[in-house]
Amino acid sequence: MTTASFDTARTARRQHMxxxxxxxxxxxxxxxxxxxxxxxxxxxxxxxxxxxxxxxxQLSPDRLLPTQLPVGAANARLxxxxxxxxxxxxxxxxATVGYADSIADPTRAQLRPVQGGVSGASFRFPTxxxxxxxxxxxxxxxxxxxxxxxxxxxxxxxxxxxxxxQPASTDGGNIGDTVAWLARWFPISFVPGRANxxxxxxxxxxxxxxxxxxxxxxxxxxVRPSASLQPGEVVRKAGRSSGITSQTVVGVDxxxxxxxxxxxxxxxxxxxxxxxxxxxxxxxxxxxxxxxxDNRIVGMLFSGTPQTTAFNHFDVIETMLDVxxxxxx
Numbered sequence: 208m209t210t211a212s213f214d215t216a217r218t219a220r221r222q223h224m225x226x227x228x229x230x231x232x233x234x235x236x237x238x239x240x241x242x243x244x245x246x247x248x249x250x251x252x253x254x255x256x257x258x259x260x261x262x263x264x265q266l267s268p269d270r271l272l273p274t275q276l277p278v279g280a281a282n283a284r285l286x287x288x289x290x291x292x293x294x295x296x297x298x299x300x301x302a303t304v305g306y307a308d309s310i311a312d313p314t315r316a317q318l319r320p321v322q323g324g325v326s327g328a329s330f331r332f333p334t335x336x337x338x339x340x341x342x343x344x345x346x347x348x349x350x351x352x353x354x355x356x357x358x359x360x361x362x363x364x365x366x367x368x369x370x371x372x373q374p375a376s377t378d379g380g381n382i383g384d385t386v387a388w389l390a391r392w393f394p395i396s397f398v399p400g401r402a403n404x405x406x407x408x409x410x411x412x413x414x415x416x417x418x419x420x421x422x423x424x425x426x427x428x429x430v431r432p433s434a435s436l437q438p439g440e441v442v443r444k445a446g447r448s449s450g451i452t453s454q455t456v457v458g459v460d461x462x463x464x465x466x467x468x469x470x471x472x473x474x475x476x477x478x479x480x481x482x483x484x485x486x487x488x489x490x491x492x493x494x495x496x497x498x499x500x501d502n503r504i505v506g507m508l509f510s511g512t513p514q515t516t517a518f519n520h521f522d523v524i525e526t527m528l529d530v531x532x533x534x535x536x
Contacts, residue, residue, distance in 0.1 A: 212283075213238070216251040217460055219276040219283035223253070224462050228477070232257050232270060234292045235515075237458025237483050239438040241286045247439060247457075253283050254458055256290040256483075256515065288457075292475070293517050294466045295357055295406060295510035296335065296493045313422055314447045315378040321352060321386055321412070323421040323496045324445030328354070328375035329389065330382070331361040335375060336447040336494035338507050339427065340417040341409060341530040350533060351409035352387045352417060353524070354494035355509050359408035360392040362469055367391070371410040375447075377491070387412040393527050395467070395476055402462070402479040405519045405527050406509040419534045421496055423451045430532050431505035433480075433520035442484060442499055444508060444516075446492030454516070458483030463517055465510045482506045482518040497521075504532060 216238045227236050235256040240247040255272055275282040314336075315326045327337035335358030343349040352371065356362065359371060369389040372380030392408030420426050424445055440456045461481040467474055488495065488511040497506035497518045506518030525531055 213251040215278050215281050216253050216283045219278045220253045220460055220462075222278060223276050227255055228462055228464070234258065234290055235458070235461055235463035235483070237461035239286070239458045239483075241284055242288065250284065251438075252286040254286045254288055256288055258289070258291055260287050260289045290514040291512040292466055293463050293510040293512055293515070295355070297488045297490050297511040297516075314445075314450060315374050317374055317380075317384055318422070319386075320415065321373055321417040323427070324424070324447070325422055326374035326378045326380070326447040326491070327352070327371060327386065327494075328358045329361055329365055330370050330372055330376065331365060332358055333375065334377035334447065334491045335359075336492055336508070337373065338494045338496045339421070339504065340412065340419055340533040341525070341528075342533050344529045344531055347531075348414070350412050350414060350417065351390055351530060352412045353407065353409050353507070353530070355507070356392045356395055356406045356408045357467065357509075358494050359389055359410055362467055363392070363394050364470070365389050365392065365408070378447075386416060391528065397467075397469070397474050397476050402477045404478070404480060405524050406478070407507065407519060407524045407528055409528055409530060417533075419532070421445045421498065424498060424502060426502070427496070427498065427504050427532070427534060428502045429504075429534055430522055430525070431499050431503040433505070433522050436482060436499075436505055440499065442497055442505065444487055444492075444495045444497045446488060446495035446508065448489040448491035449487065452487040454484040454487040456482060456484050457515065461517065463510075465517070478517070480520065480523065482520065484516050484518065486511065486514055486516055488516045
């Protein structure tokens, strides 16, 4: 894979994203590696993710996607793969290897100090996963627990001071299991044409009540710069429902439509600059930390389908919420 051709794919994605995402059959686009016969090659491409990939002879002319995207005097290949519209929280996913079927499930029990990858959510929301501890940039002594907006702030509907249970109420948590209190969140926009970068919120946690570790994966060795992640890399996530899983990055710079249940019904929101991996999540995994092979945190799970899982970039979350990862490594 050459830098020049990868850069061409990134440029093509930027130039053609709006026209591709305007199509009703395209659920997401990303920069990745072309697949032939279901196997990734070394050829960079722009990927269009559709509900169902059909043979060309079964498609009407208006449904045909181009095979090449012009970028100045060059072209980037457009690959087509299958994935349903992403949903937050995750609706369903294939069976995964983890703690989900274990009687002694460490991710769904009360854990003090709190670690990343365990059950936790607002008292208003059934269940989710707590990502990790972070600290305030302006006041480093102030620590928070991080997870998704929809887990801690109930899709923009939370109130500052809302109690956060660990474990979440679905796992038996109640007011006596309060571990943190909702502090702030970045609102999710459902306005057409306005893209989101993160689905994230933080809750204040007393000093000493959390550790910079992920259950089953140990201490986190810092933050991975988002721009350095490459398609084809193997990464790991730890979540409340499906435990520890290993998956492959199939898309970077991803623009994705995500369905949310809100007070007005099912509503879609556009997210840009996301990470897509092979499927690795089930309901309750929202907020799961994503780590690279060196145990650096790179993302936070926020939506998925039976085919793919989407993550926010962790360093973007830090910037948007004005926090930094807490580490003792």
